[in-house]
Amino acid sequence: MPTLDEAFGLIKQRQRRPITIALNMKGISPGIEAKIVKVVKKYDLFDQLFAFGQPADSSRRFKAASSKLRTTIVKI
Numbered sequence: 001m002p003t004l005d006e007a008f009g010l011i012k013q014r015q016r017r018p019i020t021i022a023l024n025m026k027g028i029s030p031g032i033e034a035k036i037v038k039v040v041k042k043y044d045l046f047d048q049l050f051a052f053g054q055p056a057d058s059s060r061r062f063k064a065a066s067s068k069l070r071t072t073i074v075k076i
Contacts, residue, residue, distance in 0.1 A: 004036065008043040018048050025054035033058060037065035046070075 002010070011021065023036075040049055050070035051062060059071040 005039050005042070008039055008045060012043045012045070021045060021049040023049060023051045025051050025058065028054050028058050030058070030061070033061040034065040037062065037069055040069060041066065 011019070036051070040046060046066070046068040050072065051059075052072040054062070054071070054073075056073045059073050062069050062071050
């Protein structure tokens with residue numbers, strides 16, 4: 001199973017045109033948001049990726065790590 005870093009590296013290496021990456025963040029561990037943003041930044045995928053399925057507090061942590069990352073909020 002590839003890591004997120006490996007998967008994003010393959011996407012950047014092999015894509016012929018931009019694709020949309022939907023990152024399902026259900027069951028996210030608090031604090032992982034900044035690490036995910038770091039990998040997204042490494043491969044410059046902000047325009048192609050959005051995160052969904054995470055609670056509102058996680059979306060706020062994503063935005064604190066980078067305002068460029070698109071997120072959705074799940075309301076329960």
